[in-house]
Amino acid sequence: MEYASGKFPKSVSMEYRTIIRIIGMLVAVFSATMLPPALIAFLYKDGGGTAFMQAFGLSLLLGLVFWYPNRRAKAELRTREGFLVVVLFWTVLGSIGAIPFILSERPDLSFTDAMFESFSALTTTGATVITGLDDLPKAILFYRHLLQWLGGMGIIVLAVAVLPMLGVGGMQLYRCETPGPVKDNKMTPRIAETAKALWYIYLTMTLACAGAYYLAGMDSFDAIGHAFSTIAIGGFSSYDASMGHFDSATINLIAVVFLLLSAVNFSLHFTAFSRRGIHLASYWRDAEVRMFLLIQLSLVLVVFLVLMSHQLYDSPEVALDKAVFQAVSMSTTAGFATESFATWPLFLPILLIFSSFIGGCAGSTGGGIKVVRITLLSLQGMRELKRLIHPRALFSIRLNNKAVSDRVIDAVWGFFAAYTLVFALIMVALLATGLDDITAFSATAASLNNLGPGLGEVASHYGEINAPAKWILVLGMLFGRLEIFTLLVLFTPTFWKS
Template sequence: MLDPRPILYTLGALICMLAAGMILPLLVDVIAGNKDWEIFMLAMFLTLTIGGMLMLANQGTGDNLNLRQAFLLTSLTWAVLPAFAALPLAFSELNLSYTDAYFEAMSGLTTTGSTVISGLDNAPPGLLLWRALLQWFGGIGIIVMAVAVLPMLQVGGMQVFKAESFDTVEKILPRAGQISLSISGLYVAFTALCMLFYMIAGMSMFDALAHSMTTIATGGFSTSDGSIGHFDSFAIDMVTILFMIVGSIPFVLFLQILRGKPLAIWRDEQVRAFSKLTLFLCFSVTLWLVIWKDFSPEEAFRYGAFNIISILTGTGFASTDYSQWGGFSATLFFFVMFIGGCAGSTSCGIKIFRFQVLFKSMQSWVNHIVRPNGMFVPTYNKRPITHDVRSSVMAFMSLFFATFIVLALGVASTGVDWITAFSSAGTALANVGPGLGEQVGPAGNFSGLNDSAKWMMSFGMLIGRLELFSVLVLFSPTFWRG
């Protein structure tokens, strides 16, 4: 029988931490003289009360989780926290329905970046900061989950990143705590550095703070409906590109650099592949804009590189309406959104390493067909790729695209056109942000979708962020039978 008490205790602690995060936007609204500070006060009190009750009711139940408890806690955390994070949005002067507020909060915590809010330029500063904080919290949570939890749960080939000195699922929470301490400082430092660069490039302190949080989290929420394009600054675009890439690189590699291994990043196969792919895409889009769209080389690089990197990393910022570039760009951006950055970063999507495992496995199989008596063992970072890793990756990718088709058909059944349905499903499952077309493209938002589509997309964001198996395993009767 599954014991829910350790799960509820940990969930209560996380809810209390979310409540504490409401203090900052509350203070910002007080300073700005905005009455929404009262909403934050009530939401914080309600959230803290429920979180505290869960902790007190389950105190002393232990902090060690078995495999089933870890799966359930992971899914519950990312499903329940948006329900509380939505409260300030639902009762604010924006007059959002709870469906819209939950969609926005889920988009924030999963660092997706899709929004239903119009008029961001005139929105209360506390709410703008709250949206940025949600993505910032989600970013650090994703890193810890990807480094400490998913490898232990052997989700989608993530076991390839399992630390050799840490093999037992029962130690997930202590391990997560250790990793949090070391990575959080680095995460804060990168955020502060990004904020400083933004201010030097011309942003106000408030805009720099909000955008630094959403950039390093590769989230994409902005303080303006025009996103980064609102600032119309080459310097700001370049700062954004730099830190979108930083957020898409495994943070444990940055820690290794700080510990005296300066070549750790370049020695990692995943980072090398990500770097080569980024350069290739930037060069291709820039060249295409110069030849076919009559852009100057500087404009082509500025707008082409920015937007393709934003989509590749799953950040979702936009510096211009790239949907107006024609069918080629729309098709390219649609496929690129599924790739994502590196595992162990704040980036999203399928992840580079899974494509590497897939291609290496295919190469090994082709070599075996040509030379049946030969021994061909695919390797990753100079280590053999085991059969369970290969099977797990292939199962993940098959399930990913099957889920994408089902989700797209579900969104299409609500009455939207096929471009909107497929790009909405893709951007939700890959946690990218903007879709394609006039309605949900970089110049629009998701407010025009009906409530059914928004709930389906919220579920898509959840399972996409948690690597599918972490959530879908809960629908198996075998899981509940133990």
């Protein structure tokens, strides 16, 4: 973009030392996540503790190596550094998170598989290369859940506090609704105030979910672990059969309720349960939430009617339970399962995969394009139809009784175009590695939407696909989790010009 003078502004060098200091601190703090699994290994005495203690020492050392030489570098970060910090946050911690998988004897994972599992967990994608979950050490199972939970919190801070400032793909819509003061133009410690408020909400929801699971019949280990994965909308389970292991309609219903809550903008949770009292009406006043619930209801109805028409289950009650759980799980991009949805009539698996493209609300732990963007794209389409009929009329797009600026609409269209391009490139790359078309399409959707399960060779797990395909999917997970533009901007020459 050119400025009024016709010249570009003078470039300022990147604050690399400050960035390295921040990453070093993050890695050092992240090393503490290795300690709870080590404690679990000690309590259950089923192995894995040594690997986690070694991983703790190694990751703490790496963090100190990054931090100590740059400990006095405390320059204020601008937007450009903000993009780099966000991308490094996910790539570095995803790599560090793979260390316990590499060092562990059970499961015995290759370097590629360990990286895939770690990034899948941290981005809350929920795709796994591991089979035989029922027999794994409790420490490994807990660690997978914990990574998803921490990744889910990272998503909330990213979506509510950071991306609105960076102006990524229409996320600036929620700048005014961010709980806590956040500057628009620079990355500052004030984000910590926002993060603190979000942590309270996130932790409260997790405790409530774990308590509900425990009362419904799960033991304490499963209740906590599955609560982590549910609130993060991650989808990892401690069992190969996922939620189907428990064979409980009550547990399924609890999962559905908390998945729906976690797929709603966390800024709304803050507004609804603020210090001024409880304001549940704020949910219904939000246009995105209304659209989200309408999509969920419509999807459940379609799945239920198709299951009934094919008479796959003995009673309408069982069919409704399967329809509600699977529709909500897939459309919110959790990926939990009570059985393999890939065995249903082909219309339903394809429908459920496509529902994940919409995903959850902006500012939630859900993946996908996000409901607010789909809503704005639909409203823009309607406006263009009206302009065809009345070329000289002026039509505005309104959301929550507020006019949406053309800048936001342009950003949403730009996001959609970038999303489509990245999707096509990833799918073609997967086809080039030798995957069949159904597997390549569903795996691309599952990674880019942070969904997890797919169709074809990846219907149950990703362990059998080739190594290049796994690395491509890791990149897809990052693109999806970082809202496309945040990562894509790093591939532009302009970003790196000093």
